[in-house]
Amino acid sequence: MRRVALPLIAVVLVAAVLGVQVAAGGGHYVPLRPANPCTPRPVPPIPAQLEPLAEQIVLLGLDSAACRLGISRERLVLALADTRTLTPETTAALKAGLGEAVDRLDGEGRLPKVSQLLPQALDQANLPGIVKTIIEATPHSLVDSLLPTGPLLRQTIDQLDINQLLHELHDPSQLNSALQSAILQAALHQILDRLRP
């Protein structure tokens, strides 16, 4: 009995320490696991401003694209950071994902009207003063009927060159310029489409 007393005490001590550690979460102290991109995330309220709207569309678009590619949203973002490894499948999935994001927000009625975004957009746009004045003078109801947000954003996404955009991520002025150009072209297309008999 005396010979097994010490090993028994050792076993009891080890069991006590491991028991406390496991009860306190030992074994589960690991990095955050990426969420399943195919499970829709809750969307927070979107202020009627360009940057939060663009960010929300990108976040939802990344989820959709990652789901299509069968990887996590985070893995996709890390892959996009290295433009040398981009594949046509990735850029196509991203474009499709952004389109789905707009569809979802439009379907849920979360997209702000263009007239709400217009003042900020005009501030940032590199347009002649006379054009800005004409647009500002246009009644908001007319703007919103000519440029519904959902179709405008879909058209903008169609216009975007995803590869070029990703290369310009580190240069905010180039990025803004590319986005403005795509939005203007999309707006022009939309207006022309509406005005056509």
Add this chain to the structure above:
Amino acid sequence: MDPAGGRWVDERLQRFAGDTELELRTGWFPNRDRWCGVYSEWRRIVAYRRRGANAYRASGDGFRWRRLCSCWHLDRGESLLMSADRSDQPTSSLAAHTTAVAVLSVAVAVVLGDSGVVMLALPEILRDFGAQVWGVAWVLIAFNLSLALVAVPAARVCVRGDPAVATAGGVICFTAATTVCAVAPSLGVLIAARAAQAAGGALVIVGSLELLVAASGAERAGVRRWAAAGVAGAALGPVVGGLLTSAFSWRAIFVVQIPAVLLALPVAIALRGRVVRRRPTLDTSPDRPHMLANLALALLSAALTAALFLLVLLLVDGWDRSPAVAAVAVTAVPVAALAAGPAFRGVRAGTRSEAVAGSVLIAGGLTGLALLPGAELVWTLAPQALIGLGLGLSVDSLTAAALRDRIPRALHGGWTIAARHAGVVIGLAILTPIFTADLHHAQTPAEEAIASLVLDAPLPASTKLDLAEQLGRRLSAERGRVPDLRPAFNTLHLPASQAPAAAALERGLEDQLTRAATRAFRTAFLVAAGLALLALGPALALRDRGRS
């Protein structure tokens, strides 16, 4: 002569109840067909075979020898006469012996502590020489590998010559190599000097075993002192190294060793010719190494090194604690090791029981380190305490078992040192690739966790893009190590309204890195726990002789 006065347990066991208290019994004792002389310690024993009026010297004599008897097969008509020469008792003062024991113990502790003394300095050495983890690990491996290879040849030198001379030579070699370590201009020179340090250290360790027995005045006390000094050195080495690195630099570790070991030089010189050893004879042939005890020592040393090496790396590199904080944190191991004796005094029941309990405690402590529930230092204390208790219970007990009743003593001391440090090398060789690979693989989940937090952070998209670019640079620059993300946040110029969100994000990212690093060490800790459990095999097979 009264044969009944012998109190033999059996004819070859050569143990008797009186142990060292029994004074010399000149004369002879019948023991079936053999005749054995019994003597106590502190006597030069000369055995004579006597036939009638003629007496002639029997083979072998003893002086403070652990085996308290020798047996001779006597011819008809012969008797055995043993005499003791009291003039060979130590005549120097008790204080001188106490000083010699203390100085030699410090030398043994310093040399064996060198095995892991640079553990907490590795990150600083890594930065100083711009090396990789695997390269810097050689600062540890070179010492332990050299010690494992040289310990037995060094012991043979001690057996053939005067251990005091061998020790003095070892001290000179060790201090010269340590001086080179202190001023090493490159990692290559440091690694080479560490190997030379171990070669000199091997002579100091095995020579000191004989000198400690001579200075202690009793074999058991000397061997215990030697084993305890080794355990204390191995346990305290990383702590002292960490504190010195924090207070001065990693080079200070080597500077302070020089005087500590040099003190052993005059002691060794003073003990020249004082070590009296029994020459192997027909009755006292050299023993084979104690395979089971040495194997258990090797496996436990592998596990213990892992415990200290991995824990120190986790604290300093994974959790970003300073070497000083890490040094204080890992004192839990030596404190528990020292507490093991008093704590378990009432239930200690022999080498096997202690080795089994020690293996279980070390394996349990390592498993505890693999299952940490958080990155607070307090979570490491209980697993460290288990490891320390296991160390205190098993290593000196196994060392004593490996040396008990075996001659030549220095050679068996050499075998235990070789076994322990071979275990250290094997542990490092097995575990370093595992945890470096796991650290590398931990990058992916860490990067994904970082990306997730940045994407969902309540910061403007433009700020996130800036931050992502900076973070990407940090992660690329420190590939293979746990990155420091603070510079990425320091370069951001944020309005005051965004500062709290940025600070919360920074804390979140640091937490994710800590989690990833902690997770990366899990497999290595579990493998080390497996090594400690493997030691249960030889431990269970030990013949338990109890604590006499």
